[in-house]
Amino acid sequence: MAFLKFKHAPKNELEKGGRGEIAPAEINEQPSKTCPKCHKKITLSALWARHNVCTCGYHFRMNSRERIELICDKESFREMFTDIESQDPIEFPGYISKLEAIRAESNENEAVICGTAQIGRQECCVFVMESYFMMGSMGTAVGEKITRIFEYATENKLPVVGFTVSGGARMQEGILSLMQMAKTSGAVKRHSDAGLFYLTVLTNPTTGGVTASFAMEGDIIIAEPGATVGFAGKRVIEQTTGRSLPKGFQKSEFMRQHGFIDAIVDRSDLKAVITNVLKIHKAGS
Amino acid sequence: MDAYTKVKLARSSSRPTGADYIKNIFRNFMELHGDRRFADDAAIVGGIGFLHDMPVTVVAIEKGHSAKERMKRSFGAPNPEGYRKALRLMKQAEKFRRPVICFVDTSGAFCGVGAEERGQGQAIAENLMEMMTLDTPVISILIGEGGSGGALALSVADRVWMLENSVYSVISPEGCASILWKDAKRADEAAETLKLTAQDSLANGIIEDVIPEDDIGSKGYYRMIREKLYSEIKILKEEKDLTGKRYARFRAFGSSGEEAK
Numbered sequence: 204m205a206f207l208k209f210k211h212a213p214k215n216e217l218e219k220g221g222r223g224e225i226a227p228a229e230i231n232e233q234p235s236k237t238c239p240k241c242h243k244k245i246t247l248s249a250l251w252a253r254h255n256v257c258t259c260g261y262h263f264r265m266n267s268r269e270r271i272e273l274i275c276d277k278e279s280f281r282e283m284f285t286d287i288e289s290q291d292p293i294e295f296p297g298y299i300s301k302l303e304a305i306r307a308e309s310n311e312n313e314a315v316i317c318g319t320a321q322i323g324r325q326e327c328c329v330f331v332m333e334s335y336f337m338m339g340s341m342g343t344a345v346g347e348k349i350t351r352i353f354e355y356a357t358e359n360k361l362p363v364v365g366f367t368v369s370g371g372a373r374m375q376e377g378i379l380s381l382m383q384m385a386k387t388s389g390a391v392k393r394h395s396d397a398g399l400f401y402l403t404v405l406t407n408p409t410t411g412g413v414t415a416s417f418a419m420e421g422d423i424i425i426a427e428p429g430a431t432v433g434f435a436g437k438r439v440i441e442q443t444t445g446r447s448l449p450k451g452f453q454k455s456e457f458m459r460q461h462g463f464i465d466a467i468v469d470r471s472d473l474k475a476v477i478t479n480v481l482k483i484h485k486a487g488s
Numbered sequence: 489m490d491a492y493t494k495v496k497l498a499r500s501s502s503r504p505t506g507a508d509y510i511k512n513i514f515r516n517f518m519e520l521h522g523d524r525r526f527a528d529d530a531a532i533v534g535g536i537g538f539l540h541d542m543p544v545t546v547v548a549i550e551k552g553h554s555a556k557e558r559m560k561r562s563f564g565a566p567n568p569e570g571y572r573k574a575l576r577l578m579k580q581a582e583k584f585r586r587p588v589i590c591f592v593d594t595s596g597a598f599c600g601v602g603a604e605e606r607g608q609g610q611a612i613a614e615n616l617m618e619m620m621t622l623d624t625p626v627i628s629i630l631i632g633e634g635g636s637g638g639a640l641a642l643s644v645a646d647r648v649w650m651l652e653n654s655v656y657s658v659i660s661p662e663g664c665a666s667i668l669w670k671d672a673k674r675a676d677e678a679a680e681t682l683k684l685t686a687q688d689s690l691a692n693g694i695i696e697d698v699i700p701e702d703d704i705g706s707k708g709y710y711r712m713i714r715e716k717l718y719s720e721i722k723i724l725k726e727e728k729d730l731t732g733k734r735y736a737r738f739r740a741f742g743s744s745g746e747e748a749k
């Protein structure tokens with residue numbers, strides 16, 4: 204049962220401070236969340252039945268395993284590169300112990316899962332970033348896994364469907380994290396030059412070095428409603444410019460208006476839309 | 489010298505800027521403006537000229553020296569149109585078989601509402617992708633600050649060199665300190681931790697060479713860089729599968745040791 208994973212999942216930095224937090228368990232009360240948009244309480248089981256979308260339309264985050272379950276055909280996902288884990292290339296203080304704690308808490312060993320799957324019976328490669336693992340930040344392991352899935356897809360002439368969620372490059376791996384932006388972009392370029400199709404689905408939030416690399420490199424870029432998509436952080440921009448930000452700034456609707464997103468798709472329509480897009484590209488090749 | 493002293497040196501407004509390198513290294517340089525889509529970004533100077541007898545395309549981030557000049561150049565923080573101008577000139581270089589030389593010096597890509605509206609992330613991403621397969625030799629020299637994605641967007645090259653007192657980092661030491669210790673004043677500690685000096689980058693295998701700064705700004709200094717560029721480009725021009733090797737260069741970062749199974 205996928206929704207049970209919520210027990211231990213949403214405990215990262217963004218989820219703190221009351222936004223979508225799990226309410227403390229009370230007697231005779233089912234575990235629930237409060238919607239940050241309409242402020243209504245909704246039980247986790249009801250939420251999962253609606254793919255983590257509130258009745259008001261607010262899209263809660265979902266973890267990578269739930270995403271796979273929602274999008275991929277039943278039991279079609281074959282995970283790859285599970286042995287790739289981050290090292291500590293610049294011996295950053297506290298990094299190893301932080302990684303260990305997050306691995307234990309999230310049951311994941313890195314901030315992305317990759318593999319092959321079928322979506323609407325269309326064979327493809329899939330990667331899903333994991334917001335509950337250090338805010339989906341990209342270090343060497345994430346960069347390596349993304350690069351490998353594109354290399355595998357190129358070799359096997361498969362399309363790639365990627366779900367992004369990220370706070371950006373992972374500071375704790377220093378300059379090597381930055382290099383992952385170039386490395387993954389190179390792998391995307393080779394896949395693209397081979398005439399193969401890459402679909403990106405931007406989910407909340409997709410920012411920093413991931414926006415400035417493979418998230419923005421899809422042939423088609425779609426986003427979930429209300430997702431934050433941008434390069435620089437909002438607070439940093441406010442501090443730098445001393446101006447308040449326009450309404451809806453860096454939301455997916457804003458990014459579509461400015462020409463950087465092809466379509467905004469509700470989570471309930473996502474699988475059908477992805478299937479259709481994959482079929483169109485298969486028929487054309 | 490500790491890392492944060494190097495950071496301050498790298499940021500110093502008395503250092504030669506991109507335009508100084510262009511003026512002193514190349515002959516018959518002509519600046520080419522604009523991205524053909526939106527605007528001309530003064531934070532990036534690009535154009536064509538000769539390196540000895542060799543036609544080349546040059547792209548340089550320019551910070552400026554005087555306060556007025558630095559304002560005009562956005563302190564060397566390029567907007568999306570700057571990166572798009574750079575890419576336009578690099579594609580033109582590929583068409584005419586000209587090598588590309590980039591001088592990189594930025595605290596980071598410009599941070600602002602307009603930059604986001606015009607797709608700062610997308611502009612950088614496109615440069616990373618396109619530079620990887622640009623079918624002509626590319627050399628990037630970090631002459632001051634190599635600030636994150638904004639610097640990388642001009643550094644997907646066959647050779648990356650750093651000046652002795654330049655830095656290359658995923659985040660500014662101040663930014664790192666304020667996230668890590670909620671105290672930007674501990675930037676000196678963060679600078680050590682991030683391993684951002686030219687010497688660290690060389691040790692990490694991120695760059696090919698460190699250029700000494702003993703006589704920085706002198707005639708002999710620029711001559712040394714001119715000769716170094718010229719001889720290296722001659723070697724690169726003879727390389728077979730240049731773009732394959734460029735991919736392999738970046739492919740190796742972070743896939744060593746136990747990970748490479």
Ligand SMILES: [Zn+2]
Pocket residue numbers: 238239240241242243257258259260261
């Ligand atoms: Zn709601």
